[in-house]
Amino acid sequence: MISDKLYQYIALPLIFRIFKDKEEEAHRFFMSLGVAYEQVPLLRSGLKYLCRYDHPLLAQKIAGLYFPNPIGLGGGFDKCCEMYNLKYECGFGFGEFGSVTALPHPGNPGRRLMRLPKDKSIIVYLGLNNHGREATFHDFMKQKRSRSVPIPGGINIAKTNTEQSLKEGIADYVLTINAFESEVDYITINLSCPNATGGLQFCETPENAKMLFDAFRNDCRHNKPYFLKLDPDMPYKNVRTLIDVVTGYEFIKGYIISNLTRNRDELKTSGYVLAQMPNGGIGGPAVAKKSNAMVAFVRDNAPRETVIIGLGGVSSAEHVIEKMEAGANLVQMVTGLIFYSPTRLKRINRDLVKYLKKKGLKDIKQLTRYV
Numbered sequence: 372m373i374s375d376k377l378y379q380y381i382a383l384p385l386i387f388r389i390f391k392d393k394e395e396e397a398h399r400f401f402m403s404l405g406v407a408y409e410q411v412p413l414l415r416s417g418l419k420y421l422c423r424y425d426h427p428l429l430a431q432k433i434a435g436l437y438f439p440n441p442i443g444l445g446g447g448f449d450k451c452c453e454m455y456n457l458k459y460e461c462g463f464g465f466g467e468f469g470s471v472t473a474l475p476h477p478g479n480p481g482r483r484l485m486r487l488p489k490d491k492s493i494i495v496y497l498g499l500n501n502h503g504r505e506a507t508f509h510d511f512m513k514q515k516r517s518r519s520v521p522i523p524g525g526i527n528i529a530k531t532n533t534e535q536s537l538k539e540g541i542a543d544y545v546l547t548i549n550a551f552e553s554e555v556d557y558i559t560i561n562l563s564c565p566n567a568t569g570g571l572q573f574c575e576t577p578e579n580a581k582m583l584f585d586a587f588r589n590d591c592r593h594n595k596p597y598f599l600k601l602d603p604d605m606p607y608k609n610v611r612t613l614i615d616v617v618t619g620y621e622f623i624k625g626y627i628i629s630n631l632t633r634n635r636d637e638l639k640t641s642g643y644v645l646a647q648m649p650n651g652g653i654g655g656p657a658v659a660k661k662s663n664a665m666v667a668f669v670r671d672n673a674p675r676e677t678v679i680i681g682l683g684g685v686s687s688a689e690h691v692i693e694k695m696e697a698g699a700n701l702v703q704m705v706t707g708l709i710f711y712s713p714t715r716l717k718r719i720n721r722d723l724v725k726y727l728k729k730k731g732l733k734d735i736k737q738l739t740r741y742v
């Protein structure tokens with residue numbers, strides 16, 4: 372597709388040159404473009420023409436929601452909900468904003484993003500920078516009231532990146548859930564931020580997980596599907612224990628697998644370059660192997676009705692197929708959008724339809740592996 376190639380070979384190198392070593396500024400630039408596109412119907416139609424491809428073979432109903440295609444936008448691209456509706460024109464089948472935390476937070480100090488062009492990957496050390504639940508809710512509602520789009524929209528919720536006791540951390544999640552639950556289609560609970568204080572504690576022991584889920588049961592409406600976002604570096608024995616705990620909480624419908632990895636073994640980028648950013652998790656192809664293995668593990672060990680959303684390294688139809696064949700029902704992407712632009716969505720969805728037809732499959736659901 373010409374628009375996809377134009378972006379990859381002309382626009383992207385130009386943008387990378389203009390914003391050399393200024394990844395956050397580049398992101399800001401794209402978000403401002405998105406905000407501008409949202410205001411102008413003609414620009415939105417143009418974007419939709421370039422990026423969106425709908426076909427009945429791609430649609431499925433999962434957890435009571437209708438997904439026109441299996442590819443969603445993962446957490447972290449639209450942290451403060453600036454492009455809630457535009458995800459539709461960008462070609463996504465669903466999408467989430469966040470991570471949102473109860474209180475605003477500037478994130479970690481210093482350089483926090485580093486592109487690794489050799490690996491088409493990115494090092495992230497942002498530390499849950501966001502405007503907090505109140506300001507984000509205001510921006511979210513403004514967009515939601517302005518027009519409605521036919522794809523599910525979720526919120527990704529994390530705990531504010533400050534030192535808190537376990538109880539305070541739980542209360543932090545609950546505050547944000549209660550602010551948004553009646554207005555969003557689904558809720559992602561981020562239990563796996565590698566760059567924030569206390570980000571991983573709720574998966575460390577079954578007692579911690581139970582305390583958190585009991586609070587959701589007792590203090591939230593839990594009338595929307597909840598998905599738990601997992602750490603790809605989590606030991607499998609902890610994943611197994613978590614699956615057992617989750618079985619008791621019917622509103623937790625499944626898992627998003629996975630967040631960023633701290634493992635750098637899969638990278639081709641030189642150690643010298645990597646040493647410039649010793650902290651931070653990796654997004655992109657370098658996390659794919661780990662997250663696909665965890666998707667397969669959860670599919671093998673969780674009840675059949677569990678929804679799995681595969682995330683990590685998606686930028687082609689082959690990647691979507693790999694994740695679904697490992698056991699995912701849906702997928703998400705983040706880094707792929709940075710390296711390939713939303714025009715890639717049209718290509719992936721078209722290629723998926725071609726693949727389904729070639730294999731004689733009657734819909735996308737048939738790609739998901741079950742035990």
Ligand SMILES: Cc1cc2nc3c(=O)[nH]c(=O)nc-3n(C[C@H](O)[C@H](O)[C@H](O)COP(=O)(O)O)c2cc1C
Pocket residue numbers: 445446447448450469470484493495497499527561600629630631653654655656658682683684685703704705706707
């Ligand atoms: C710039 C950036 C910011 C991110 N911020 C968040 C975040 O706030 N919350 C979250 O749950 N995941 C966040 N992530 C992780 C992604 O959602 C995703 O789990 C990870 O990048 C692997 O997917 P990918 O290979 O498609 O990027 C972020 C990723 C990137 C690249």
